[in-house]
Amino acid sequence: MLEKMAKYSNAEEWADIVPIPQDDGPGQPLAAIAYSDDYVEAMSYLRAVMANNEMSERALHLTEDIIRMNPAHYTVWLYRSRILFATSSSLPAEITWLNTIALKYQKNYQIWHHRHTIVDALNSCTGEQDFLSQMFELDMKNYHVWSYRQWLVKRFDLWEGKGELEAVESILERDVRNNSAWNHRWYLVFGRGESCFEDKERVRREVDYAKEAIHLAPQNQSPWNYIRGLIRQTKGPAALSLASFKQFASEFASLDDPDNVTSSHALDLLAEILAEREGDAADAAKALDLLAKKYDPIRENYWKYRKSLLVGQGGVKAAA
Amino acid sequence: MAMENTTNSSDSRIEELSDSELPTSEMEQVAMSAEEVSIPSLFTSHPPIKDNLVTITSEMQGETLAELLPYLMEPEGDLNVFGISSLIRKKHTRYLRHMLEGPFPPQFVAADATRPWMLYWALAAMTMLDVDVSEYRERIISTCTPFQNKTGGFGGGHGQFSHIATSYASVLSIVMVGGQEALDLIDRKAMWHWLGQMKQKNGGFSVCEGGEIDIRGAYCSMTIISLLNLPLELPANSPAQVNGDETFLTNLEEWVSSCQTYEGGIAGAPNNEAHGAYAFCALACLAIIDTPSKIIPRCLNMPSLISWLSSQQHAPDSGFAGRTNKLVDGCYSHWVGGCWPIISAALSSSSQPQTDLWSREGLIRFILCCCQQQKQGGLRDKPSKNPDSYHSCYVLAGLSTAQHYFGFQDQESFSVVRASAGFGWSITGRADVICDEDDWVKPVHPLFVVPFERAVECRKYFEEREGF
CATH class of the missing domain: 1.25.40 (Serine Threonine Protein Phosphatase 5, Tetratricopeptide repeat)
Known part of the structure; x- marks a missing residue:
């Protein structure tokens, strides 16, 4: 002793x-x-x-x-x-040692900041993607690991043709609900600059990808958030209008068939689309009522608030 | 400050029931037998829509629902008149005293760099349980003294580098025990110099020398600057000094804006995933700087932020999750729950009454039924997890938010020049919620997460001082 x-x-x-x-x-x-x-x-x-x-x-x-x-x-x-x-x-030796520690202690800010410091100085990301895959085997949504990965992409120019998009798609194939992977996808596709949001081809590919994911599991919020992000941020020749998603949203949420809504997120989007046109405000109110009463009632106050913003539906007072 | 009317008083209990047709006594008789109290089906049944596709996420969500439903349907322990678990104040207090006082066994060594947090979480939770923590003043002074570095800031322990998070936790612990001797412990001038080193050219703050730049840095720095009434001018040797006219606020709004993601929520740093804890840090940081209704719509896309925050509350597991498609966790009762008063203030105008955008009832059911460890006390993430100080603090802070209304009075005296917008807040009332008198917690300040009167005492003390 x-x-x-x-x-x-x-x-x-x-x-x-x-x-x-x-x-x-x-x-x-x-x-x-x-x-x-x-x-x-x-x-x-x-x-x-x-x-x-x-x-x-x-x-x-x-x-x-x-x-x-x-x-x-x-x-x-x-x-x-x-x-x-x-x-x-030796910095490579440090990384080898660090790997064993990282796999053992997953929820740790320090390990990942240290890795960032060392890999930055090494000026090489050889082996990093493989190691990150190993980390994801333990927890596919580890915030530190994903944040590190985003830094890695920018630092080593891994935007395209370096296996990142493929890695994200393989994670989403296993779990289409992994929102961290969706976030990484967004970063890969649009993170290089505002001009990405004007690239028609790129935007169309992303819309198709999100739509396909929605067909697999319509109540999965991640691809819906992705689409709404696209509608808000795309511009120029690639700009997407809300109205252009009306038919798609209606596939999962139709006011003509209010008992068979298969996605509350579709209903939410539909309400937003309908709210754009004053003449559709009554239908938007119907969609929001459905959400408040039937499909997402824990958020009743929020849906009422949205209703209060509708033109011609009682305006601000209805929120009270 | 309208904080006196919020302490537990039997008068307001009667007021709360005054809408009822029944006199108070009859009302309570009816409600006392738990069987008579029906739980809304929203909190006892599965969500109306469920996809067939099974993935890891949906499996975990299913397991969590199976874990929580029994607690929501048949609440444990003593029940209040609304048929949900009562707040077991005494047990929590005993648990927290133990967590504050220690000593902890050797396996707690992982907490060796976060001892200021252990102090903060336990003290803050105790203040919400209405314990007078000033009895710990001497020991807080004694314990925190070796944490402080001569070069400014507090580390996680003696001989540790200063860190923004442990500085925040140390300062708030000192503020909570209050009194001149405690406040005088803080070397404000050195703190100002050290924070100047943390401020970055891009507008953000590093968490320590050579550390990561994230939104904890921004929120914790602004909290310290505001409470200690530090000058907003940067010290001369700050790395953020370029033209010589930069301040702690330079590019800060832009930097916080850049943390909002395509989902509408806010990430720890630009391009990372939207996360509830960072949403609170961002909103509170901005609300320290300026009037919420001005600065928040100026910096953030409101509709998508509100939509994202709202979508973190699910049913029947009616607490908050921290990210899209992640699980409910008691700590987000504060991190997401605590965003709502700031959002309400950001949306409010004098002509428009404040309306709730979220379910107070859902959060209270989740907190009281699922987050209390009935045997030994302490609050937790969910029933399958052990309680700890961190969850005790933030679950109770969430309860404080759910039980009270907070308001911001736009007064001229709260000037942007001194980062004092946080002092424009007050408690404007008690919400009509499913709580007995004994279930009420003492409210904490919505930005600083300490009792209102302690935050005010600290700021006033340092305002009355000339220079450092």
């Missing part, structure tokens, strides 16, 4: 360092943690080397030791990246 506790204090390599114990303040600390002896010792040596801003091989090992005990320790990660650069350590 004693030997184990004295990993640093008994080591000749560390003999020149005077450890700095944790200052817990003058009183009885709140939210205190009964640390393991190993952690207490490693941390007191960390404080000491950080106080000297030491950039060394041994300090690097110390950070690894602490990260193994507490991977959420952002300070250690930042200090580690500084040491890596200062000592010109």
